[in-house]
Every structure is written in C-alpha cells, then in structure tokens.
Amino acid sequence: MAMQPAGNTVDNGHWHLDKRVPIALIAAMTIQTAGALIWAGAAMQRIDYMERELIAISGVGERTARLEEQMRYLRQSVDRIETKLDRLSDN
Template sequence: MSDSSHWHLDKRVPIALIAAMSLQTAGALLWAGAAMQRIDYLEREVSASSMIGERTARVEEQMRYLRQSMDRIETKLDRLGDQ
C-alpha cells in the first residue's frame, strides 16, 4: 500500500470551514433533540386524549341509563297522578 491511499486532511482546508461544519453538526443535533422532545410531548397528549375519550363514552352510557330511569319514574308518577 502506498502512502497516498491513506486518508489525510489537506493543509489547504481552512479552519473556518472545519469550525462551520462542526457548528452546523452541533446545531442539527440540538434541533433533533428538540424535535424528539416535542414528539414525546405530543405522544403523551394523544395518550391522555384517548383516555378522555373512553371516559366520555362511559359517562354517556351512564347518562343513557339515567334517562331511562327518569322516564320510568315519570311514567309511574303520571300513572299515580291519573288515579
């Protein structure tokens, strides 16, 4: 193997370019971390919303039973009032 096949950094590459690429990479990593936080937050919110939906369905079912009970009570009261 010759020396020319090994990877090396050319002395003509400016330090400013290396610094800019490092800063850009750090910025991308920070952005990705912030995006993950937002995604985690939204996942928790969706999970909580699904639980609210289930609870709402249960409350609606209970209200239906209460209406049926109230209708039966009203019917009995109407019969008592007719006598």
C-alpha cells in the same frame, strides 16, 4: 515509465486532509452539526412530551364513553319515572 509532474504527490488511496481546507469551512460544518444535534434533541423532547400527554388523554375517551352510557340509562330511568307519575296524576 511515465513522469510525474513536479510538486504532485502520489495518491496511495488513503484519506487525508489537505492543508488547503479553510478553517472557516471546518468551523461552519461544526456549528451546523451542533445545531442539527440541538434541534434533534429538542424535537425528541417534544415527541416525548406528546407521547406522555397522549397516554394521559387516552383514558379520557374511555371514561367519556362510560359516562355517556350511564347517562343513557339514567335518561331511560327518568323517562320511566315520568311515565309512571303521569299515569298516577291522570288517575
């Protein structure tokens, strides 16, 4: 049977916190985690804002296309009116 050195404990496979972990490391990890969560929350707010803006703006393109189509029809009407006026003035 093998002898264990004095002062060592048997590792039974369970997780445990060693008393040699410095408090500064635990504090740094806690602060880093909190910072990451705050950053993620702010990013999520920006994404939500941009989604709302995109939804609001999406109708603008459709309205612009309709207005362009109406302007094309108006231009054709004006051209016809001008042609008729030119014919009347030539007579």
